[in-house]
Amino acid sequence: MAPEPPLLSMSGITKSFPGVRALDGVDLDVQAGEVHCLLGQNGAGKSTLIKVLAGAHQPDTGTIRWRGDEVTLRSPIAAMRLGIATIYQELDLVEHLSVAENVHLGHEPTAAGFVVRGKQAKASTGLLLKRLGHPEIDPARLVGELSAAQQQIVSMARALSHDVRLIVMDEPSAALDPDEVDNLFRIVGDLTAEGVAVVYISHRLEEIRRIGDRVTVLKDGRAVAVGLPAKSTPTREVVSLMTGRNVEYVFPERPVAAPDGPAVLEVQGLARDGEFAALDLSVQPGEIVGLAGLVGSGRSEILETIYGARKPTAGQVVVDGKALKPGSVRAAVRAGIGLAPEERKAQALLMLESVTRNVSVSSMSRFSRGGWIDRGAELGAARAATRELSLRPDNPAVPIRTLSGGNQQKAVLARWLLRGCRVLLLDEPTRGVDVGARAELYAVVRRLADEGLAVLLVSSEVPEVLGLADRVLVLREGRVVHTAPARELDEHRVLDLVMEGSPAT
Amino acid sequence: MTQPVSPPRGSADKAPSVSEPSAWRGAFGRADVRTLSLLGVLAVLILIGGITKPDEFLDTRNLQLVLTQASVIGVVTVGMTFVITSGGIDLSVGAIVALASVWATTVATQEYGFTGILFTAVLVGVGCGLVNGLLVAYGGMVPFIATLAMLASARGLALQITDGRTQIVTVPSVLDLGERDAYVLGVPPLVMVFAVVTIIGWLVLNRTTFGRRTVAVGGNAEAARLAGIDVRRQRLYLYLLSGLCCGIAAFLLIILSGSGQNTNGNLYELDAIAAAIIGGTLLSGGRGTITGSVLGVLIFTTITNIFALNNLQSDVQQIAKGAIIVAAVLVQRRTASTT
Known part of the structure; x- marks a missing residue:
């Protein structure tokens, strides 16, 4: 020196x-x-x-x-x-x-x-x-x-x-x-x-x-x-x-019996030039599959492409054995896919509106006849969905902007719960959610899976993926470099994989 | 499988009043403050009119005239409110009114009588709205530019049809609607049309899925798209709606003036936008109020009337209008930041 x-x-x-x-x-x-x-x-x-x-x-x-x-x-x-x-x-x-x-x-x-x-x-x-x-x-x-x-x-x-x-x-x-x-x-x-x-x-x-x-x-x-x-x-x-971490996350327990049945979501050879290549994955009902990788590894792009918000250059998305029209959000939503996007405020929420209207926006046809909205039914449905997720405050008439990050995220989940969706895509579900509220959100996601939802999770926080998912796909520069049950991986090994592409010695 | 959550029907209807008084009062309270302040402005104007010209202003005929004049621009403003709520803008409304009014009053059209005139006015309005909507929703054009182009073209076409001449209406059944004999309980038919359009507009914006989608698209188009709303189709419908309102307004104008002119509807676009904005509709989209828009129209029409009765020139009127727009928006910004 x-x-x-x-x-x-x-x-x-x-x-x-x-x-x-x-x-x-x-x-x-x-x-x-x-x-x-x-x-x-x-x-x-x-x-x-x-x-x-x-x-x-x-x-x-x-x-x-x-x-x-x-x-x-x-x-x-x-x-x-x-x-x-x-x-x-x-x-x-x-x-x-x-x-x-x-x-x-x-x-x-x-x-x-x-x-x-x-x-x-x-x-x-x-x-x-x-x-x-x-x-x-x-x-x-x-x-x-x-x-x-x-x-x-x-x-x-x-x-x-x-x-x-x-x-x-x-x-x-x-x-x-x-x-x-x-x-x-x-x-x-x-x-x-x-x-x-x-x-x-x-x-x-x-x-x-x-x-x-x-x-x-x-x-x-x-x-x-x-x-x-x-x-x-x-x-x-x-x-x-x-x-080496100071903050300990509390994750819900995994079910004893692994889900066993036909996959509800199947992704076959999905690719987008310059973002990710030839991706294959499948998710069964009741299963949480996690994608781990760094920023720029194509995680969010993969979810948005499955959801139809981006058009794939190759491959297809299959729900219940039926291929979806590529690049169509409406086709994905109709098939039962829901997305909780990464940028909650920019991509999911109507910030000027109440919780009710944010929750009901994807299923308006359920409480309307001839375009006429039954507001009592709407409020009741929104209340039932938000209560099921213990959203606070327990009053769906309040403006969504007054809610904390964790509760805003629950409102997004309630939207898809109300819609009756079967595949839930979660992109950085705990971003902007404080540490205390995370455990509750994890429990909610696990409960939804236990009730039969197929969940595909993306997070840049490796412990979150390892703690919540049943199965983990490790991504590096748009390619899956490793797939394993979450309990067979630890944070070191995942970080080695995402940074160097091969296990460290 | 996760089943859709079924709403507990029985409890839902009475629940808001029981368990959520504060939130409902809050939502109503904000809307109320805005509406009340607009009503206050209108009351002050009526007071000024009553004091300066007590006999003329408060005369029934004058009040009927004010409401009749408000009807034409009012119908246009209802359509404009939808477009602005969705985050768009329609600069072509005045030109569409002009084109529809001249197309509906050509000699050839008038041969088909009342129905021919009404049908043509509405069809031309909807047709222009369709072009606007296709350009904006599927052509990817910025609304400002697409409707500016429509403004120019429709005005040009209107001039071409009339060659600058006033087309006099000779169909009695149309002209009769503007006569005093047609008034029902003192209410002119034009005002009734305005009232019906307003009520339908309010219901559609506040009580239907169409209204919800409009607000969602204006509040956050990307979120609306990712929530499964067909944003482009919604935008197309909105410009169609605005065109439809222009067609109806053109028919009202034909009744009112007994003629069709290519100079009709001059600067309607600015009057309609101004009325919607002082009414409380956000120019950036995501919030719209039909009640506010209609009050905005009434305020502007009343000012014009009072100024005319007091023999003040239109230049003073214009200055006053400008000042009111600035004042209204500044007041709204203040109330928005305090709530």
Whole structure:
């Protein structure tokens, strides 16, 4: 270690959001010229930490030192002025502007203070792109016309157009092909050789092995290991640091007898280009099947395709032996499939409406005659369905927006219960649901399965999949790499599978 | 198998009043505050009219005139309220009224008498609505653009049909409906049509699956789609409905003016949108109120009448209308944030 103070040192950073403590006393120090890797499961606090570093979030407590001096990063501009640049996973480029305009957005080279010097901007952008190994990108082209990988290069060029001392890269390799990843690593190598520090976030352990110098592991908002040597720490140690858990989930017991009968849902060779390939699975009545995998492994896309919300490029979905019309939500709903989507507010709820109307929206024909709604019957049916799931408050006339996340999720389940659905697709069912309410939701899902529903569950929280499902399919980059009964798997093994594709030794 | 939950019928009907008084009062309370404030504005206007021109304004004939004038734009506004509630917009209503009124009053159409005129007006309205609906729902066009194109085309076609001339109606049975002899208990037939359209509109929006789907599509189209609603078909029906209302309004206008003109329905789109918005319908969709829209129409028509009686020019009227729209929306934003 250099005798001078580290380029960046964060200590005791805490940050709370309503209902969650996202960061709980995190320390991080980064030396000039090193690649410092940040590891952690989804929800461990990585995104919050880099947003604090980028000036996008203000920490509740804790200090940030830059070259030994204490600083306050009041805004993204303040962070940029110090020389901290962040390349987010969702690229923040303006599609309708050219490459050069994006690179210089907010600090355009100007004449007389306001006339943009377009030629100068293009020339300097060209130099940056050449330095990044992509001289073929024309600075005059619109960003919207570029591929995802090229857009990432533009994002990086923008970061380098400032006098940058530290670059944060949030899963930069997620959208890249192998040879593009090689180029990315070359760029990272060039940058560190010039003394620039890189904070590198990735799920892929093999990448961290290749380019990382040190590793900091986050778990449940805490740094459980700071500055481990990236190349020599065994995989098993890293994985156990990531998974050793404080919060214990309570899962309902599985039924003694395994379900045995013809599958109600069968998925045959289902595929969508660029998302997932040749997926086969079947779910029996009473069975909960879990899909485990990282963000970007195609989990949500699979559920939405089964549900008909996305059109498959190949394969079919069969319910009770009958193939569904591909790409039709209405066909899926009519066949008895229900979806509790990942983005509850955007994809499932009518936020201006009451619980009753949110529950009844998929089965209006049941209490209407000639289009005329029997509101008494509707309210009674909604009440029966929400009571069955112990939704609180026990009053379906209240507006849905006043409910907690867990109860909103129950309202979505009640919608499909009322519809009489036979296959339930659950996409991140406990997202935005606080820990206390989760156990109850798990119990509800298990009870629905016991009553004969076939459940297909997707979750980025591996313990949730292992605890709730009977059978688990492990996904990696759109392919099933392993299938096993949930009791034969543990969290380590699943994480090994999703990160490295083969069991660790 | 999970059986659909069957509603306990007996308890359901009386349950809300017994176990959920607060929620029901809350839901009613909000709607009531809005309706009451609109009624208050209307009362103040009537007071102003009564004070400034006591003899003329409160005269039965004048009140009949105000309501008759409100009927044409009112019917258009009911259709517009549905479209806006679904998150859409229909800029072509005025042009459709113009086209329907001239097509229904050509010499050829008038040969078929009362039925010919009524049938043609409604058919032209529905036809234009069909084109709007197909463009928006299945052509994937933004409603603003699709209906703007319809506005231009329908106006053009109306001008082509009339060549700029006023087409006088010579069918007595049509003209008779505008005469005092046709009034029932002092209520003009046009006002009765307006009342019937309003009541049907209220029932459809608040008591039918069609209304629910409209609100769901406007509140969250993606959630509606994933809940199994055919969002595109619903959108098609909504523009058809708006076109139907324009056809009815065109027929009322023919009765009222005894003629068909290509300049009919000028700026109806803006009046209808303004009335719906000050009534409490959300321009972003997901909430609509027929009662509010009708009160909005009555407020605007009353202002026009009072200004005319006091010999104030239409420029002052326009300024006052603009101020009312701003004030109404600001008040609604405040009440929305406090509840």
